[in-house]
Amino acid sequence: MKAIILAGGSGTRLWPLSRKQYPKQLLKIEGDTSLLQSTFERILNLVSAENIISITNTEQAGDVKLQLQNITSGSIVLSEQISKNTAPAIAASLNYLEKTSGNDEIILIVPCDHVIKNTAAFVDSINSAIELANAGYLVTFGVKPSYPETGYGYIQAGEKFNNGYKVKQFREKPDENLAAEFVQKNDFYWNSGIFMGKLSTIKSEFKKYAPEIFDKCQNLKFENQNKISFMDYEALPDISFDYAVLEKSDNLALAELKSDWIDVGSWQSLYNVNPKDENGNVITGNVLINNVKNSYIYSSKELIAVSGLENIILVETEDAIMACRKDHAQDVKILHDKLKEKESETLELHKTVYRPWGYYTCLNRGEGYQTKMICVHPGQKLSIQSHNHRSEHWVVLEGTAFVVLDNENHTIEAGGSIDIPVKAIHSLQNPYDTDLKVIEVQKGTILLESDIIRYQDMYNRV
């Protein structure tokens, strides 16, 4: 068996926690690992690391690799130049896979925006469906609905056969009445978005129903670090595999996914997945409440004090605050679209950005300067680098910095400082046991993250 993890994401529906360059699958939504890491670890029970392909896009690939390397090495990360929904991503992944896989190889395809806690039941469900896949069916996995959720798609089961069912119909997100009807009827399942089939089955169904996508994704060139090189990628339609292929196929089987399963597609589902206090609230971070009910209050840093509200979502990240009705959590998309029109920077990156060596936080910015707090974890080192357009000035706050500046070594204790002129080759390193914290003042008319020439990097980012 091989597996494709759909690891891209737009960071829209969980904004402002989720950002374009750091979307929800990279966040620790539940527990100590990110959704991506949890998905990867779950799949490792079925497929060895080198047979797992994660597909994402250029902006997110670095963080995806970093998170997977923290679990095990050897897995493949493909990165699209541009995100184009699941149909192009799956077509490209299949093209990569077929170079090393036989036609009868079973391919498991999983999104990574789910929380699933019962791994044993998950593994069991997948294994039970192998027979259906081997019989040439495209197997979708359905979850027995526990309540009338209006935010999910539903699949109606037909007659039972083998270890599963025929598929009678797909139904997109229903209204409340219809959802209640579905739950009562007993033959409706939530569409988990997970499916599998033989490589030959998936390919032939794809070719039959979406040849315009499938054909363009043949003979792709995979560059260094598995970046997909494909000139017409931008011309591909922005369409899901479900919509382009699955819902049209008459070669489908439905298998029940017997584990727990929650799609973390909205703030409301994030609320659902978390434990509540006695008033039905999910409270995270520096929050004070008085007479608040059935709400989700999330603070990443600053104090949030709330009184007398019910059924709201209120989220603080360092540079944005979002508030909406919990039962209208899909409105976040409307806010996101409006902010996109205004080219709001809050959609792209967080104020605090995580790197392999630690993290930095933007403190303030003005015409010709920018100030950051940089934290380098023990034993870590930023790349040996230079900048064409900015000078830097470092003041050590905590710990001790080891700086190499134009081949000269400097050891700088807390309180000390050093100037890094434009074009000087320099590196910042923390060879000690405690975090190193440094204030960096950048000066220059051009202040871009991309103005960085790397000469050597312990995380292979040169």
Place this chain on the structure above:
Amino acid sequence: MKAIILAGGSGTRLWPLSRKQYPKQLLKIEGDTSLLQSTFERILNLVSAENIISITNTEQAGDVKLQLQNITSGSIVLSEQISKNTAPAIAASLNYLEKTSGNDEIILIVPCDHVIKNTAAFVDSINSAIELANAGYLVTFGVKPSYPETGYGYIQAGEKFNNGYKVKQFREKPDENLAAEFVQKNDFYWNSGIFMGKLSTIKSEFKKYAPEIFDKCQNLKFENQNKISFMDYEALPDISFDYAVLEKSDNLALAELKSDWIDVGSWQSLYNVNPKDENGNVITGNVLINNVKNSYIYSSKELIAVSGLENIILVETEDAIMACRKDHAQDVKILHDKLKEKESETLELHKTVYRPWGYYTCLNRGEGYQTKMICVHPGQKLSIQSHNHRSEHWVVLEGTAFVVLDNENHTIEAGGSIDIPVKAIHSLQNPYDTDLKVIEVQKGTILLESDIIRYQDMYNRV
């Protein structure tokens, strides 16, 4: 005529905009001047500056003086060691005033948390009531209610005499039904909190009904800068003049205040005083809304995006976010009390602190260090000072700094930096035409604002 402006305040009900050390009367709530400044300018139409006494407390006195000096010099600012509500403040002010005033002098006493736009009508109303004051009455001013407000106190008018009415009764904040009844009855007025009388009248009523306060405030010592020195001040009861004296007196008259009048006592009243958009919203700062109605959204800095909410108040200041129902805006006091129990720093000062020379913003803080952005306006200069417990490191971001360090002059352009060792005598000055912005990194085991020895100060703060 002389006037007492009650300029103290606890910063409770408009938290987080209002803080203990920078409460609402110092804020620009409406228009370009603070409530204190607007009040002072209004009274200047009746009383000359040197006959106006503003009474506040030690923590706020510096900012009160600064704001009044921006209008005119020569007025008196009294500062209590500790705030004790209006009865002790008025008793102390009377004691100060009687040294220079005759018994027949008329004293006008005004709070400064009102918005009054029609100054002519205000002046006219006060002047019309002088006859009543001269006749020996304690004159309260009432406002014809325009709607059944439950947040105000009411005064019922008795028979008409002179230019006013007798007072039938005081009624504290009524419930909705009672407020509606009051408005219909036509003889109820909102209690404006403004009153006046001859010095002898006020003194004799005070002595009659609250001798325990009045007597203790005789023969006070007024120190340098008019700080009230009174050893037992702390032992005085925390009680309002209305409650201690006014409501008990049988020597009262009611005069109508014919101007507009809004008591800015809560977020809801602040909402009332501001212009609304077509959906009844008051929106200030960096805010994006979608389908929001009858709400007050206030951003001091970071983006607030709100969807689908009605009747809420949502306020962001740099270090705190507050959300509550607009019609339960008094709940802010509950939040404030809970934060007080936790000794929350967000009650004391803002992250950005205004000073006579400009302002500073706290950027971050850790064990043994603190980082600030300091902005010095053109022509301004911080005091010549030293610190016993911290070193400082300054990096110039914008403009040019003129620094004197242990009698040596340094001119530092943007990008440059300088170390200020512990105990070194130094000053930071901006003799140029544009703002000077500096990053200050403080290092030391004790990092307190109070660790400052001032040798010379152009704002008389030595």
